Amino acid sequence: MDFIYGNDPINVNRLFPFFFELDQFLNIKNAGNSLQKMNPLLAHYPSFESCFVVQRPWSLQLTFESFLEYSSHLFILIEKTKGLTLRGQFIQLNNNNTLLFIGTPWFIETTELSRYSLSLQDFSLSDSFTDMIQFLKMNEINNAEIKSLAESLKEQKKKLEEKELLYRQLVENATDIIFRCNTQGIITYINSAAREITGYTEEEIIGKKIQDVVSPESKEDVSKLFGEQVQKKLPKVNIEYTIIHKNGTRVWLSQNSIAILENNEIVGITSIARDVTYKKEAEKELLLSRQKALELAATKERFLANTSHEIRTPMNAIIGLSGLLSETLLTEKQKEYVHSIHTSAGNLLVIINDILDLSKIDAGKLQLEHIDFDLKEKLSTLIRSLQIKASEKNLILTSSIDHRISKYIKGDPYRLNQILMNLLSNAIKFTDHGRVTLTATLLKELTSYQIIRFSIEDTGIGISPDKLLSIFDDFTQADTSTTRKYGGTGLGLSICRKLSELMEGALEVTSTPGKGSVFSLTITLEKGIEIAAGKESIHEANPDFLNEKSVLLVEDNEFNQLLAITILEQWNAKVTLAPDGLAAVAAVRKQEFDIILMDIQMPVMGGIEATEIIRKELCVATPIIALTADAIVENIKEYLDKGMNACVTKPFQRENLFEVMYDLLSSTELSKANK
Amino acid sequence: MYGIINKAIEGLVTENFGSEKWDQIKVQSGIKEDRFLSNDHYEDATTYQLIGAASHVLGISQNEILLAFGKYWILNTGHQHYGTLMHAGGTSLKEFLLNLPNFHSRVMLIYPSITPPDFKVFTITDKELHLYYYSTRPGLTYFAEGLIVGLAESFQETIAVVLLQQRVGERDPDIFKISWV
Structure with a gap:
């Protein structure tokens, strides 16, 4: 069907593919292609009533006149075969006997297109209906998307709230202080522990600077570290400092401060601080x-x-x-x-x-010697020195030394002698009948070392098993009655044990009460090298050596003066007495002496000061022997450092004093002769 | 481009490689958006960055990704969002291709900010046609090829696609020869 628009016919079907014409008997005499696709009967002049139901206007009479009457109304028709809704209007054509329906399908979902087997080509290009439907569809999709987004956000919010609650509980229930401050150091948050530890309420502390609660002595350190962290963007710093509690007391805090970064910029600092006051x-x-x-x-x-x-x-x-x-x-x-x-x-x-x-041992001040010595000679001397004591008690004292043991050993001969002397003396002391035997056995031969066991066996009173473990303790003897009967302080064995430990040795004991005891010292000793043969007994060789030698005796104690003078005069020495250091210095100024015996602790002037004056002011090189009751090794070293040549400890043995004097005078004379 | 495009890339990656890879691609691309909204407009660069990052993370060439994306767009996104409209666009691939220009005009009405491509179709024989694809955006030749392949699969038709000419200037088309076997 064509319309004439001006002089041009227009194909109505292209513009309104759902049109139809209605004659005055209400028969459909012409229908658009798309409508015919829905209901092919439309091509066969059917009645309107057989093809459509009028939904609106509902008061319409199915007469041509009624249709004309409603021509200004919107018509909603239902196509009977497919149920398709059409919306449109009727126009009376020029010949007055025909009505033209111009309309288009109506539905609200794009899926209905396929339901009615309609394609886009079934609609006029100028008809926006399908596009509107798709638009609605897109809105539906968007709404669904927004709904999904809203649900997702809701879920995220819930999770965040749960997390926040968890963290808040952790922070609020923490026993450590947790607080946050901005980059200016102003506190923006504190937890309940902070309130308890500082004594301040939230209102009192929020908005304040950390410095306001830091103690004066910690202010500089805290400021410096805080500044460094902010400036250098340090992720974490640690500090221990004190704050002043609201009640005025000091609280020690050990703090970790963690930088809060946003876009690589520090926006604040969260700190966790532990109250370490008790620890401090x-x-x-x-x-x-x-x-x-x-x-x-x-x-x-x-x-x-x-x-x-x-x-x-x-x-x-x-x-x-x-x-x-x-x-x-x-x-x-x-x-x-x-x-x-x-x-x-x-x-x-x-x-x-x-x-x-x-x-000395307890103070860790005992220094062991590490020198070569003749072990066999030492043991032999030891046994000899105790023979008198043993024979006084009618005991047989013997020794047996493994021939494989090296003659020369490197170690501390004095302390080894001290241990063995103590053990042998004890054995003699606690044995009334029988014998005491010292046995040295080689247990193991190593390249540079020998493991040696020294056993002291006696036939004495023995030690009961329950006392065996405690006899090496300080001030302990097997029995209190032992002390009464045999005397002693109970220090000997304790010293032996401690000395053996210092030498990395082991001291053990086995004993049978009434039968005797065996004390064993097992020790690793370095093999030594041969030493020069010992000097002959010089005082025996040169008994008149001190004859006419001038000796200055510096001594304040009148009894010791008497002793020294008597001994020296027995040796025919010429003795000058000075009762103190000052008198000694005066004497040296006046007269030249062969040797000076100098006490250390004296009134007016001590021996050290006098020696310094003699050496430095008077520049006199006369040999000086410290004759002192001070037995502290460190002090003896000091005497030598101050200019003395040797030291003899009181109470001294005559032989020892003679020997030292002999040595010094011999070397002095030798050096004079060489000059 | 509309977010629906970026969402489609996300769908293609997560369905085939898992969401972890998608997260890696987002990190690699440097894009800050956590999620895309279909109806929001995003910079074209975002889409190109995602394609580039996907190629890097998945170790697949960009052309292969674009081809797969074209297919995914038709078979998944297109059907989900424009299913009926696409169905109403024609009963066969040929009919659909012939209606493509009108189809995209309609799409533009729905998405006012879109710059949709334009198409011209020249029927050579019953079994062959030439499709001219005009786009203001460069580098989408293989995406277009993926669309054609996806459509053929959607209509359950077997075709051969040959790229006769590739876009050089902004006004130049990509020309595809489509033949039915």
Whole structure:
């Protein structure tokens, strides 16, 4: 069907593919292609009523006149075969006997296109209906997407809230302070622990600077570190500092500060701080206790040194003078008394030496020698020195030395001798009948070392099994009755054990009460090299060596003066006495001496000061021997450093003093002769 | 481009390689968006960055990705979003291709900010036609080829596609020869 528009016919079907014409009898005499596709009967002049139902206007009469009457109304028709809804209008054509329906399908979902088997080509290009439908479809999709997004956001929000709750609970229930501040150091958040530890409420502390609560002594450190962290963008810093609690007390905090970064810029700092006040106080107390303990140890050491000195000074006179007295003409009874005095003084000296040794070992100040020595000779001397004691008790004292043991050993001969001497003395002391035997056995031969066991076996009283473990403890003897009967301090074995440990050896004991004991020292000793043969007994070889030698004796104690003068005069030396250092210096100014015997602790001027003056001011090189009751090794080194040439410890043995004097005078004379 | 394009790339990657790879691609591309909205407009560069990053992360050439993306677009996104419209676009591949110009005009009405491609179809024989693909965007030749292959699969037709000429200037078309076997 064509319309004439002006002079041009227009194909209605292209513009309105769903049109149809209705004659005055309401028969459809012409229908558009798309409509015919829906219902092919439309091509066969069907009645309107057989093809369509009028939905609107509902009051329409199925008469041509009624259609004309409603021509200004919107018509909604339902196509009967497919149920397709058409919306449109009727127009009366010029011949007045025909009505033209112009309309298009209506539905609200694009899926209906396929339901009615319609394609886009079934619609006029000018008809926007399908595009609108698709538009609605897109809106539906968008709405679904937004709904999904909203649900997803809701879920995320829920998860975030759960997380936040978890973290909030963790932060709020934490026992450590957690706080946050901005880059200016202004506090923006604190947890409940912070409130408890600082004493401040949230209102009091939020908005304040950290510096406001930091103690004056920590302010500089805290400011410096905070500044560095912000400036250098340090991810984490640690600091220990003090704050002032609201109640005025100091609280120690150990703090980790973590930088909060946004786009690589620090926007704030979160800090976790632990209250370490108790720990700090404990550390402080520990330090104080340590200092006190050290002071106490030093006091003890000083006390022991002083006591030792004070005891040794009169002991020198007692031992020396009783020795001299015993050489005079005495009755048997007097000899016995003198012998008792001499022996008791000797025993007392052993005790003093033991206590000094123990004190040195406990203070870690005992230095072991590491020198070559003749082991076999040492053992032989040791046995010889104890033979008198053994024979006094009718005991047989013997020794047996494994021939494979190296003659020369490297180690500390004095301390090894001390241990063995102590063990042998004990064996003799606690044995009334039978024998005491020292056996040295080679246990293992190594390239440079030998493992040697020294066994001291006796047939004495023995030790009960329950006491075996404790006899090496300080001040312990097997029995209190032992002390009453045999004397001693209970320090000997303790010193032996400690000395053997210092030498990395092991001291063990086996014993049967009533039958005897075996003490074994197992020790690894380095093989030594041959040393020069020992000097002959010089005082025997040159008994008149000191004849006419001028000796300056510097000594304040009148009894020791008496002892020294007596001995020196026995050697025919010419003795000048100076009661103190000042007098000694004056004497040296006046006169030249062959040798000076110098006490250390004296009134007016001590021996060290006097020596320094003699050496530095007077520039006199006369040999000086320190003759002192001070037995501390470190002090003896000091005397030598100050210019003295040797040291003889009080109480001294005559032979020892003679030997030292002989050595010094011989070398001095030799050097004079060489000049 | 509309977010629907980027969502389609996301769908292609996650369905075939998993969501972890998609996360890696997003990181590699440097794109900050957590998710795309179909109806939001995004810079063209975003799409190109995603394609480039996908190629790098998956170790597949960009052309292969574009080809796969074209197919995915028709068989998944197109059907989900424009299913009926596409169905109404024709009953055969040929009919659909002939209607492509009108189809894209209609799409433009729905997406006002879109710059849709234009098409010209020249029937050579019953079994062969030449499709001219005009786009203002460069580098989408293989995407167009993927669309043709996807459409053929959608209409269950077997075809051969040959690229006769590739776009050089902005006004030049990619020309595909499509023949039915």
